[in-house]
Amino acid sequence: MHVKRQLAWLLALLASAGLIAAAYQLAARQGGADELKRGARQLQLMAPELESALDKFETLPYVVGLQENVAALLTQPGERARIDQVNRSLQAIARQSRVGAIYLMDRDGNTLAASNWDLPLTFVGRNFGYRPYFHEALAGRAGRFYGIGSTTSEPGYFIAQPVMQGARVLGVVAVKISLDEFARNWAGLDDTIVLADRAEVVFLSNRPQWTYRSLRALSATTQRELASTDQYARRPIAPIDGQLPPHAARQTGPLGWQLMLFPAPERVRRTAALWALAAALVAASAIVAAWALYQRHRRLEERQAASAALQRAAGELDLRLAERTALLRQANDDLEARYATLKETEQVLRSTQDQLVQAGKLAMLGQMAAGVTHELNQPLAAIRAFADNARTFLERGQQDQASANLTHISDASARMGAIIGQLKGFARRSDAVATVDIAQSLAASAFLLQGEFKRLGVALALPPPLPLLITGDAVRIEQVIINLLRNALDAVDEAQVREVSVTLAQIDGYAVVRIADSGAGLSDSVAAQLFEPFFTTKPSGKGLGLGLAISSSIVQAMNGQLEGSNRPGGGAQFEVRLPLPGRENKEGNE
Incomplete structure (x- = not known):
């Protein structure tokens, strides 16, 4: 029965996963189709805007060619005053119409005057006879072309018109227009916008990595044609990697350009994810409802079993x-x-x-x-x-x-x-606890041992009287001090300098007695076992190894500390720290 329930839940989970995956796929397909329709509608708005921007300047080169000084310069090209007059006139027209450049060429393609005559990268003196728009205008028709400028290396849309004298073509007037504003306007869009020429070379896009790439591999003929016109400054045109994703496309402009919109895949994935989430919520609700019913049935069974x-x-x-x-x-x-x-x-x-x-x-x-x-x-x-x-x-x-x-x-x-x-x-x-003057205990202990110090010829330096009162047992305190003094006497027995010094100080609420000797000091092995019972370094018969253990026990019973260490200058020192009455009260409160 238990295995059947597990199998049923597993099948329910698998069915839920299949439902979620189907909802995601269906929503992705439908979302992709909706995005393409939306892209087509958006292109219907963008294409006329682009065409309007191009058409706005269609008649500009024709109107410039109607000026008398332009035709006069073409008939008498060497007159400096007229060249200067035409340069300034073209400059004023370019600034007023907000185009990239206006320039005048003779029948051989040599530029006689230009609106950028006073700039370092001026067109004056340049020959553009190899450009297709020049040949179209020289044949009496309007010439149009998009390419990278050979002088400025900046891309632009070129419109050219012939300058006529009767039925004879005297020269060509060309206007260069920048389309960068469109790329800037498209930059904020999530979708990828592409403008490609007839050869399917992308020359304008809001994705820089797409620019000057082809939608598919170019034929050798197309590559030679691009090289002959220097349309893209002889840049290598490589195809875009992989297969093109679904997109909307619309032909626009007099040169048969393709305006293309590739919907952002994130929107499609987002929509599909939302549908999948909705399906997951439905499946989860169904599973939770089934689980609730199952649990209710279980609770009834459990209540009956619990009652029994x-x-x-x-x-x-x-x-x-x-x-x-x-x-x-x-x-x-x-x-x-x-x-x-x-x-x-x-x-x-x-x-x-x-x-x-x-x-x-x-x-x-x-x-x-x-x-x-x-x-x-x-x-x-x-x-x-x-x-x-x-x-x-x-x-x-x-x-x-x-x-x-x-x-x-x-x-x-x-x-x-x-x-x-x-x-x-x-x-x-004695077990009497009373107020004890440490200085008096030091003096009494030294008094008992002063004969021993004199007999052994050991110098004993005692501190000046410093009344420090503690609470404890005077006899046991003297026992600790006498034991430490006797150990110091034994430590200097074979030393060249035989000195023992005693200091008394008040540090951080403690009375501190420090007894130092000029002996050999403590080895690491001895220091590790100093306070262990029955551990001694003295010869047999001179000690049981209980002195320091008993002294440490006495000091700890008074809430104090006994420590031994080596002095920086040589010898050992033992420090007895006993709390002053104020320190005891503070520790008791804490």
Whole structure:
């Protein structure tokens, strides 16, 4: 049944295509016939207009030949004054009648006077005895000819009349008329307009590519005749390519010209396309109507099937709802259990992270032990020496010296207390979030490591105090700074120049701490794994590779950034960026 429906629709489409093609062909034939009739009517209007333009100047050369000074010049051709008089007279007549040129020839075809006597391409002195219009006039008849001027190379229509003295022909007067105005008037037409001579050579058209082409191949006799009269300035006359399309034609003019109109094929195609479109619309309407009826029938069948399916589905729905409800309850219980497990895991993770941070601090304290021991040994030795001296001074009764030594003992004890207090504060666990002065954290961190720097002979350059307040955990910030300073100490251990510099700045709403060293810098492989846990470049026993990973985690927890890179002048630098309070509020709002 499905195959039959497809076959029916295919046949309907093929029938529609055939209808459209037939409508197009029929409309094209009818449109072509209508266009030819319209072209014939248009030629009936154009031909008289052309003939009228030619007839208007038929008598002009005859009237010019009646002037006494023209006949007198032909009888006495060498008189200069009369030549000048005739030249000016012909010039005035040409301007008044608006013709291309008027000129006077003797019986041999030599031009004695012309209206263009004062132009560079004047006819005066030229011989036109080879032109057919001259021979016709010399025989006492009116001569007519169309051709390209041998002097000006401009085409024109020539009319010639004999100058008579009784029954004797003294000379010939010729008038040249331009037909370019007709070509200009035809230029705006969609149709192709052609004016051809008896030899079927097109000499005037609104399509330049048709001009000086023949409607069909010329015979050898015709070609010799055209060459003898120099009618088209010896241009090669090739036939128009292909077969001539249908056209309307009408003979016009005294020379038996053919005025032809070739209808624009676009109009015929447009008309045929409109008929084909109308046929397509009719076919489409029929197909749509058939499709609508078919769909209506289908909808009725589908509604009946849907009603039956709905009754079946209603019975199954209750069963499925009960099953889905049970599954949803089970899924909800599973989600609650997973959520509880996730909360427990999160607590364990946080506890592990805090323990890892604390372990990192304790590991760092172990690394600082040697330096702190050295820092404590110095004041202890000083206390012992000052105590011995004070006992000696007391035995001698030198109370002032003994008092001064006791003051020194007090100062040394205070310094030891400060070192031990700083260590205790650094070692304690702390999750307190408060306002922290970065400059103070820098000073405290440097204080803990200054003995290590002195012991290793490394110069430490600290920034001038710049109060920058952030919100965070002071102990963890110091842990990050101490870790970076210790890494810098290790980096310059074998360097020729042993320097570590610390800078503090405020950039774009961040407090920026930059710690730079004069060591060998970071290789590409090291830079790619800097912050990975357990990655270290230190020898075995000197580090676990957790320092930078823990530091990065601490900085990120405060919405900051920790980055490492090479300095342009050599060595490595690490940059800690922590947001200032205003920046934190802005990011929170966004």
